[in-house]
Amino acid sequence: MNRTAKLALALVVPAAMTGTLLTAPAAYADDRICRGTIGARHFDGNVIVPKGATCALAGTRIDGNVLVRGNATLFARGVKVGGNVQAENHNRVVVRHRKVDGRVKRSRIEGSIQLKQGGGGRLLRNVVNGDIQLFSNDGRFVVRGNVVDGNLQCKSNDPKPIGGNNRVEGSKEDQCKNL
Numbered sequence: 001m002n003r004t005a006k007l008a009l010a011l012v013v014p015a016a017m018t019g020t021l022l023t024a025p026a027a028y029a030d031d032r033i034c035r036g037t038i039g040a041r042h043f044d045g046n047v048i049v050p051k052g053a054t055c056a057l058a059g060t061r062i063d064g065n066v067l068v069r070g071n072a073t074l075f076a077r078g079v080k081v082g083g084n085v086q087a088e089n090h091n092r093v094v095v096r097h098r099k100v101d102g103r104v105k106r107s108r109i110e111g112s113i114q115l116k117q118g119g120g121g122r123l124l125r126n127v128v129n130g131d132i133q134l135f136s137n138d139g140r141f142v143v144r145g146n147v148v149d150g151n152l153q154c155k156s157n158d159p160k161p162i163g164g165n166n167r168v169e170g171s172k173e174d175q176c177k178n179l
Contacts, residue, residue, distance in 0.1 A: 031064075046083070049074050058098060059105070068093055068118075076107060084111035084130070090118035092139065097125040112150065115141075123163075131170070134161055143179050152176045 031046045032038075034055035038047070046064035049055040049072040057066070057076040068074045068087035076085070078098035087093050093115055097106045104125065112130030113123060120139025123132060123146055131150035134141055137157045144163035146152075151170035154161050160175040172179060 059100070065111070078105035078107055080108045080110075082110045085109055085113045085115075087115045087118055090115065090121075092119050093121040095121075095123050095126055106147075132176075134176070143176065152179060154179075 031048050032043050034047050034049050034057070035053045037056040037058065038060050040059035042061040044063045047055070047057070047060070047062050047066045049066070049068045051069040052071045054073040055075070057074070057079050059078045060076070061080045063082040065083035066074065066076065066081055066085045068090045070089040071091050072087075073090070073092045074087065074094065076095045078100065079095070085093070085095060095107050095109070095113060097104050099105070107126045109126060109128045109130070112133060113128055114131075114133045115121070115137060116133070116135040118137050118139070120137060120141050122142045124142065125145040127147045129149045132143065132146065132148055132152050134143070134154045134157055136155070140159055141157065141161040142163045143152070143161050144165055146166045148166060148168045148170070151173060152166055152168045153173045154176035155174045157175055161179065163179050166172070166179050
C-alpha cells in the first residue's frame, strides 16, 4: 500500500468507527434541479428547470447554464450566469433586475439568452455578453433596457416582441430592429 492510500485509510477508518464519515462538500459541479425558489447561493454547474416546473432565482450565481425545459417557467431576478440562459418549448421566461436596499442589481449573463418555440416573458435591464435570440415564440415578449454585447435577434415570433431602450453593440435584427 502506498503512502497516500495509507493516509486515506488512516482518516476514513477512525471516522467510520465514530459514525461521522468524512464527506465531500456539496457537489456544486453537478447539475442542480430547480423547483421552487433559490436565493443568493452559488452553483458551479448548470441549473435545470424540469418539464412543467416553476423556478424562481433571486440573486443566484450560476457558473454554468440555466436550462428551461418544456412547459417550464423561469423567474430570474438579479442573477449572474456564467454561461447561457436557454429555453425551448417553455411556458414563460423572465430575466430581469432586482432591487436590493433601493439599488438596482442587474442580471448579468456572460453567454447568450436563447429562447425558442415557447411562450412569452420579459427581458428587462440585463447585461448580456453574448446575444439575445427570440425565435418562433407564441407569447408576448417585452425586451427593454438591456445592454447586449452581441446581437438582438428576433424571428418568427407571434406576436412580435415589444420594448425599447436596448443598447446593442452588434445588430438589432428582424422583429427586434426597432427595439
